[in-house]
Amino acid sequence: MTETKELVVDQKKYQYWAITDWLAEHQQDIQQYPYTIRVLLEMALRHNTLKPNEPLDLKPFLNWNDHHDQDVAFKPERVILQDFTGVPALVDLAAMRDKVADLKGDPAVVNPEVPVHLVIDHSVQVDRFGTNSALAFNQKKEFERNQERYQFLKWAQGAFDNLTVIPPDTGIIHQINLELLATVIATKEQAGKTLAFPDTVVGTDSHTTMVNALGVLGWGVGGIEAEASMLGEQSYFPMPKVVGVKLTGALPAGTTATDLALTVTNLLRQHQVVGKFVEFYGAGLANLPIADRATIANMSPEYGATCGFFPIDAQTLAYLKLTNRSQEQMDLIQAYAAANGLLYDGASDDQRLYSETVTLDLNTIQPSVAGPTRPQDLVHLADLPAQFTHYQGQPTLDVKVGTQDFQLKPGAVGIAAITSCTNTSNPAILLTAGLIAKRAVEKGLTVPAYVKTSLAPGSKVVTDYLTATDLQPALDQLGFNLVGYGCTTCIGNSGELQADVQKAVAASDFPMAAVESGNRNFEGRVNPLIKDTYLASPPLVVAYALAGRLDIDLATQPLGYDQQQQPVYLKDLWPSATEVAALQQKALKPERFAKSYTNVLAQNQLWNALSVPTGQQYTWDPNSTYIAAPTFFKDLTQRELTTQHDLTILAKFGDTITTDHISPAGFIGPDTPAGQYLAAKGIAPRDFNSYGSRRGNHHVMVRGTLANIRIQNQLTPDKVGGFTKYWPTDTTTTIYDAAQDYEKTNTPLIILAGKDYGMGSSRDWAAKGVALLGVKAVLAESFERIHRSNLVMMGILPLQFLPGENAASLGLTGQEKLTLTFGAQNKVTVTATKPDQSATTFNATLRFDTPADQRYYQAGGILPLVLKDKLAGA
Template sequence: MTESYLKHFTSQNKSYMYYDYPEWLQNQGQQLSQYPYTIRILMEALLRASDQKPELQQNLATLVDWDHNHDHDVAFKAQRVLLQDFTGVPALVDLAAMRDKVMALGGDGRQINPDVPVHLIIDHSVQVLASGTPDAFAENIKKEFKNNQERYQFLKWAQQAFENLTVIPPDNGIIHQINLEYLAKVALTETNEGTALVFPDTVVGTDSHTTMTNGLGVLGWGVGGIEAEASMLGEFSYFPIPEVVGVRLSGTLPTGATATDLALTVTHALRQINVVGKFVEFFGPGLKDLTVADRATIANMAPEYGATCGYFPIDQQTLDYLKLTGRPVDQIQLIDDYAHLNGLWYDTTQDAQRHYTTTLPIDLSQIKPSVAGPKRPQDLVPLTDLAAKFTAEKTTLTVKTANHTYDLENGAIGLAAITSCTNTSNPALMLTAGLVAKKAVAAGLKVPEYVKTSLAPGSKAVTDYLKQAGLMPYLDQLGFNLVGYGCTTCIGNSGSLKPEVVQALANSDFSMSGVLSGNRNFEGRVNPLIKDTYLASPPLVVAFALAGTLAIDLTREALGYGTNGQPVYLKDLWPTQTDIAEAIQQNIDSALFKRSYQDILAGNAHWDSLDVAATPTFNWDKTSTYIACPTFLENMTAAKPEMTQEFTALKVLAKFGDSITTDHISPAGFIGQQSPAGQYLMAHHVQPQDFNSYGSRRGNHEVMVRGTLANIRIKNQLTPDKEGGYTIYWPTKTQMSIYDAAKAYQKDQTSGLVILAGKDYGMGSSRDWAAKGVKLLGVKAVIAESFERIHRSNLVMMGVLPLQFKLGDNAEKLGLDGSETFDIQLDSAQQTAHVTATKNDGQVINFDTILRFDTPSDVKYYENDGILSMIIRQKTNL
């Protein structure tokens, strides 16, 4: 079917091939001009894939009438995968374990490699332990390597062991900014019978802000770790054909309004119309003057406005940015030619014809300086209204520093951070921050001593152009010294507040505030002692730090008083549009970006000193509490077993109500000393001060399984009087931790466990260990009223049955209290599972459930006891 649509074209006197999906559409009686660009990219990918998988032709056909087929799934396989170190480590640990298993079964472990290019950027581990000093960066790096040596050794081994894997060492930048400035290609090529095939660059990443690349015309979004592993190993993912919301931009940003203000306004507006799970696509006359850096700031915030992605189509701004960031000239020309030829170049004349599910107009000229907070990124607050947020109650805190005694009131800032790829990727914003700092220093302003300040840009290019513009010394003088290149304060790696502030807060209920140029400000996220956190542009972070408080109207109140005793206002510090444009023109060019990225793979002295054996399989250290060979493949045989159709004598591990999230299920954050994970670490001679976080220990299944279902706020109905990860071990009716109960069931050879749940089981951010941990606890099936889509998929990929109560049924209506013994019999042909629940007194409750195998791949995953075993059997000749 599709070979007839494989066409040739010439670019720069070279011959290329491409799949002509516009002609395919025309043969379906459709007009290309009516389709959103995101749907066009999905079509091209499916048309291309249909050559190898003819079964996808029907899937492609459903896209023709995409806006009436949202109850159908679309198949998608990204061409690249991005990993950050927290979520990337367990993915590579699984690949290493797969190699071990292949070797154990007599095969060649080197056959296990990613099928598509994978980039792992180490950016989530650096913490702001030192700040406000010239040596802060060096100090933080030193401590970072000390705390993460085992993880980094493993990643360095993986770099040389796996094909198609590139590891970018620590302290180079943030995953999404590096992707935007360096990795993204926009159009990819692969050689096919001697001629290069051209197709759109698409990507998935194990971080929700992978959406940032949509600002460059690259379709991509964040996925959970297991889904990323599937993509790495060449598997298609399936998701409902999305609604596409068009955002029509008009006008231009007024003086004083920034891309951050626009991004926060867009986030607020889109939250009002509910774009959760939908594609958002930007178009309109306002695009013409909106730079890729501005677009990327908006696209980065897609998780905050709830969309799968926020896409900007390819146009001249795309090519200009690629040229600025030093991409090869021939690659830029190829993108230009291909996008025009294959209907992916933004055509303003088609705006009226293009169909969207719904359209939202936004006039850029109406954007006002704003912040967002105090707890949600969608809660927009104009600068003029911010002070009023802190007048409801009057509390005070006395902080004594070496030079001053401060009597702080509500709104006092404990933390001011220029951080996160969201805004540090934008040269206009960063240079504006530097220019504000320069004028502030000239006026004699200083940041109060109780404010912890930090600068953590998303790439070295930022500090390079700030230095070249002569602005770094002024940021340094205000305490915004470089602390690291990575996701610091934005993900909670903010370190401690100033010691004097911590001491003052020890016996007080005073609420300190924070301001950062990031994308998330959930309560307690950036620092446990910071209650109200506001998102703001980098120059506003500098301004608020100078004021020392958020309880101020920066549009009319003075930031402070200069050396001449006169009040200094924000308008006195803010540069003109001409000043900003000149700073960009004089200090940023392609040579700067090329210099910044030329040694990105080289690492630093700490990285180079890591001793790693050049072996195809990993030498596991059995004493390590960070990296361990997982047991998912322990019982795997070379031959695929018969699919398990029947389970008997299963016991209930936990019984939950509605809205149990992956935050409840998955190990995350702080490891308590009395928790099963804490007890395990202490038994292995790790002191509480060295526990680190669950995130840093994701490569050790022994820690992670003990943290599964161990959230201190989870409510198991089997133990109604005790909150947290507890359950009843039914043979003795003893209350114990969920982990200890699971181990007891394994010891007494119980055949398996069941989880009962209500609606939306597994909702929230998808996390790989929410499924992996449940698998290792011995759970064979989860029976719920409904499932979150990605978590349902993850359960299947780990070989755990997702069974859904039929409409009108739930545990309460059926009289299930969790004490029963369960037998389950599958009827795959009918997509049902018959369940028999037997109570202790012999009463039997029979009911049917829906077997949630939703995609063609689900049966294959399940019958192989998970994706890892399936891939091994597919890839090797065992």
């Protein structure tokens, strides 16, 4: 099939590639195909037609479930960035322009080829809280800290075509994606015709999957892969396995979409969906509005799937109407989806073929939290007190806050945050939290003074409806004042604990706890002084804040006492579903979304006042500690996959080393290599800001790589943090300092690791920083999908132990030098030579999973590869 079909909607003509017809031509029944595979097939057909000289292999789509060893291409229609990961991506593009100019080319050849939106949402911190002045104070501090970064981003918006920067304090990237940017069905003018096709996206935040709730296929990628997509490169991956999750029933009273999302995360982690597509279907879909679906889709990285997809149906159209999409757009979506087999058909559920299936009865969902250090570890509320029994014998912590004295036990809540994209797109959940707060205030309940409370909504629409329903004043009275619009506590931008608590915990190493309505709770993530973090719905965040502790059974123990000293239980405060629905019906109108997004690019006056340079090339400030020209384009020589000799082991890790452990994130300590570098530049510790805000400066970031305060290198078992053994002198030092010394002697480095190396957020600096440290390979038991890809795209070899083997079983201590010999079919022979010259030989697998991986490696990474392609094309 080489021609498009015509679709007429509201008297307008559209051309489209009919996947139904192509499948019928090849004796395939579309009803047997998952919706995600249909979207991939449409993309392949379209790009085959648009680029007849570069045909894609369509054969894997025939009997697709038999071809998981064959690759398919993915070239998204748009890219979405957040500022933490977006700044380094644009810094790389600016440096690439410099290199093109150095080679006498036209810098303008380096330019996004698809629409790119960058949402500045990761930089606001909770410096002030519990007061109505918190928002303005935090915004002011945000601009003071990030002026250089914001000036760079504003320059980039003017310098690059196809780039839109959404200013700070507008909302969270994923909620803006849902409420404003996603089209579901996109259009493009080409050769005098209007083409229609599914909206697809990749983003530099792993929770880009949230938009799957709208039937938009997309997922998080590293900043490196996003840059390639921006520059017109397509990525490859094996034909995915698709896990069909059949939903039945409806959520019981007293449960929330958060409880469902945490249950799904636990269920699918057990089912082992890492690297697979997950697609939801079944009669239960009709009972899940888009806001609930978004909560589940958001958590895809937590259950390990590439995506958590919901097909287009009536709920999709209802949400688009609510969020003020045009009637013309909704008519197109409905007509296109029906014509091209993308409109959900529950009647064909039994015909659809999935690689694997899982069934979940929504009626079985119970109120839950997850923690204390992993989002997949589900805990029902009645079982939460038992989570703290291992602290028996732990001394209490005496704290004086103002005039009040507290004796804290393990489980005491240091942070209670309504934050993160996971839940703040869900009006029912937030209205429930507001109603609980209002009733608590009416009964005279208060939050203990040692608890740091905050509210950071995903968009200004949330503030609008909480104010319109008169719920915000009650939240304010409990300390849940608005602190900013953006990702805060969930990504480590929680700020310090309440001042007196901060001082006492820092001095005693007391195991303080936190509860947040987020999606990540890895140890040390939300705050370096917080030991145990539990994910919970916003209503439960309010409840645990009122209790001031997590070692409480909310079903049987009171949150506090009213004015008559009568116990107040959570059930006394929890509103009915009918009450919440009525309030939502009254408060949520399309006009609220129209108001929030009118003039969205110019509504921040601090942003508007920034003065910025102009020109195709950026003028780098050599004294800047925020923005620096990276060194990724120094060496453009081609390299081959030949034997590598005598790799020294820089670090040896166990299981579940996350990108939070690897990549610099959060607080910069004054005694760390990064802190010492900034101090040498004349920066006071109070102005260090976070690693995330300095991702555009490789000097800072490489010093923070593998420097997380909780990381445990087995080469230094008695020392926790970013330390290692420098073997030439048998001394313990920081990983950065050891790497610097190894570089002086041109010593190639390797990292050993256990299972799930690189799980967590799609942090590109987890690969970039390791590459700058001089690491040539990582040998692990298994990799998280995004991080494996990022390693390859930075020119680092991802090597995997054979099943059943690991460093311990092979007797590797970390003192060995490893030689890698490469054979056919990605087989690697590893020779590990000990200091006494005895050697162990074993086999491993080179995880080059796609056809492009070897090209990336040979070019020295994807950035040099793209640069060479641009120069050749020019």
